[in-house]
Amino acid sequence: MKKLTQLGMVFGMVVSASALAGPEEDRTAFQNFYEKRFPQVVEGDFINGVYSILPGAREQWEAIEEFPPYEVAIEEGEELYNTVFANGKSLADCFDTPAQRENYPYWDSEKGKVVTMEQAVNDCRVANGEKPYKTKKGALAAVSAYMSYESRGQAINVVIPDDPAAIAAYNEGKELFYTKRGQLNFSCSDCHMYGAGLNARADTMSPAFGHASHWPVYRSKWQAMGTLHRRFAGCNTNIRAKPFKAQGTEYSNLEYFLTYMSNGLEFNGPGARK
Amino acid sequence: MFKGLVGAVILGSAMLANASQSADAVIAAATEANKQAKSLGYEWNVTGKAIKAAQAALKAGNEAEALKLAEHAKYMAEASIFQAGDEKKNWMLRVPK
Numbered sequence: 001m002k003k004l005t006q007l008g009m010v011f012g013m014v015v016s017a018s019a020l021a022g023p024e025e026d027r028t029a030f031q032n033f034y035e036k037r038f039p040q041v042v043e044g045d046f047i048n049g050v051y052s053i054l055p056g057a058r059e060q061w062e063a064i065e066e067f068p069p070y071e072v073a074i075e076e077g078e079e080l081y082n083t084v085f086a087n088g089k090s091l092a093d094c095f096d097t098p099a100q101r102e103n104y105p106y107w108d109s110e111k112g113k114v115v116t117m118e119q120a121v122n123d124c125r126v127a128n129g130e131k132p133y134k135t136k137k138g139a140l141a142a143v144s145a146y147m148s149y150e151s152r153g154q155a156i157n158v159v160i161p162d163d164p165a166a167i168a169a170y171n172e173g174k175e176l177f178y179t180k181r182g183q184l185n186f187s188c189s190d191c192h193m194y195g196a197g198l199n200a201r202a203d204t205m206s207p208a209f210g211h212a213s214h215w216p217v218y219r220s221k222w223q224a225m226g227t228l229h230r231r232f233a234g235c236n237t238n239i240r241a242k243p244f245k246a247q248g249t250e251y252s253n254l255e256y257f258l259t260y261m262s263n264g265l266e267f268n269g270p271g272a273r274k
Numbered sequence: 275m276f277k278g279l280v281g282a283v284i285l286g287s288a289m290l291a292n293a294s295q296s297a298d299a300v301i302a303a304a305t306e307a308n309k310q311a312k313s314l315g316y317e318w319n320v321t322g323k324a325i326k327a328a329q330a331a332l333k334a335g336n337e338a339e340a341l342k343l344a345e346h347a348k349y350m351a352e353a354s355i356f357q358a359g360d361e362k363k364n365w366m367l368r369v370p371k
Contacts, residue, residue, distance in 0.1 A: 026369070033370045179365040183318045183350065185357065189368045242317040250315065 023160045023170055023260060030261045033193065034209040046210030047268045053197055054204055061272065070145055070218040070270040073225045077146025080139055085128045091143065094124035101151030101267040105158060105256045107166035114169050114252040118144055118227055122247070135246035136230035141216040145225060148215065148269030156213060156267060158260040169249075173257030176250060177208070182241030191235075203274070212259035214271030221274065228255060297332050297340035301325060304344055307351035316358040321350045 021029070034046065041052050051058040081091045081098055092098075104117035115123070121143050122132035133140035160170050180187045191200060192208035199205070215228040226234075229246035232254060236243040244250035304325050311317045324347035332340035 021369075021371075029370045174369070175365055178368045179361040180357065181316055181361070183320055183354075187365070187368060193368075193370070237319060240319050242312070242319045242322075244315070 023167070026174065027261055027263060031209060031264070034196070034207045037196065038207065044265060046207055046262070047213035047265050049210060049214070049271070049273065050204050050206035052210065053207065057204075057274075064272050068218070068270075069220075069272055070216075070225060073142045073145040073216070073218065073270065074149045075146075076139075077142035077144065077149075080143050081146055085125070085130050087128050089128050091121060091124055094120070094127070095147075097150070098147045099150040099154065100147050101269070102154035102157060105252065105259055107159070107161055107163065107169065107256070109161070109163060109166070112165055113249065114256045116247065116252055116255055117147060118229075119247050119252065121147075135227065136233070137222075137224055137226050141225035141227050141230075144216045144227060145270040148267065151267050152269070154267045156259060156262045156265050158256065158263055160256075160260060169253045170257055170260065172250070173253035173255070176254045177257055182236065182239035184239040186239045188235065208258065208261065210262055210265055212255060212262050213265055213267055214269040216269065217271045217273050219273050225270070295341075297328065297337050297344050300341060300344035300348055301328050301332065304328070304348035304351050307348060307355060311351050311354040311358065314355065314358040316354045316361075318350055318354045321347055321354065324350060 035041075038053055045052045048058070048061075051061045078098075084090050100117055100120070104120065105114050107113075108115045118135065118140055121140060122135070126132055133143070160166055177188045180190065188208065191205045192211065195205045196207040197204060212228060215231075216225045217231070218225050222230075227246065229251045232251050233243035233246060304321070308317060308321045308325065311321070324343060328340050328343035328347055331343055
């Protein structure tokens with residue numbers, strides 16, 4: 001009995017230490033997990049999602065990438081980026097360059113929230129008297145595709161400032177990643193960490209390391225482009241959980257956590273996936 | 275897992291206790307519980323539909339069917355609340371060290 005209690009205490013301590021570990025320790029442990037699990041993946045290649053661990057499917061995917069299905073979206077996005085609003089301004093006036101990926105997501109201490117690149121695009125529109133774009137697909141995904149394309153090769157380098165509110169947002173994203181939800185009772189980590197490389201129905205589940213690198217994505221299943229938050233919502237729906245709102249606090253914090261976990265990799269969006 | 279089972283048993287007996295209630299009352303209870311699950315961020319996407327199905331059955335005058343559907347909806351709403359509480363305590367077990 002005494003032994004059990006001691007064991008319980010030790011276990012409890014280890015657990016609370018990791019739950020409270022700072023972002024940097026989290027990231028090291030997170031990246032180590034995948035590097036140990038998939039030692040065959042060469043450095044930096046996790047940005048290619050499931051294809052980093054599936055050599056067979058990769059060939060097919062590389063053939064698709066030769067005539068990328070997201071090309072139309074990039075062109076459309078460039079046009080929208082330069083389209084003049086009713087007030088004479090445009091998105092181009094809000095950003096010094098379309099190559100913005102490396103600056104997002106970031107903690108905005110004035111607004112007291114995480115701002116994603118897609119949110120910044122919508123904020124720009126609203127500030128200029130335009131309606132915000134819908135947040136999962138369409139125009140916003142196109143603008144995002146153009147900006148991501150211009151940002152290719154930038155380093156993922158999310159900063160979590162030493163500000164309790166920023167750390168709280170990060171921790172909320174972290175908790176969301178590790179909590180089981182929905183009628184099927186799965187966490188993101190169940191599938192994309194402990195289940196990475198295993199099959200869920202017809203799909204092999206990708207490692208979460210690299211998950212945030214390549215958005216938006218042209219997905220064959222959608223026959224269209226979709227934002228990262230569209231994907232989050234899809235994965236939540238699949239386990240029969242009510243998804244959160246795209247660009248709402250929950251998914252923005254999740255993006256903050258998930259992108260930070262991939263610090264050190266490169267942005268390579270837009271992407272193509274099954 | 276064990277706790278999950280205990281929870282299911284408790285919820286199961288709560289369901290039996292409801293057997294004498296009206297469909298209307300159980301629908302109201304399911305709706306209330308689902309609201310709570312939502313505020314916790316743990317609403318299941320099947321619960322709202324189940325509540326609607328119960329309401330439709332009631333409207334069509336099928337009280338027994340409505341009661342059955344409502345009890346199932348209430349069970350799911352309560353299970354998602356249980357899940358929220360359980361996860362608050364356990365999610366950190368999955369964080370790699």
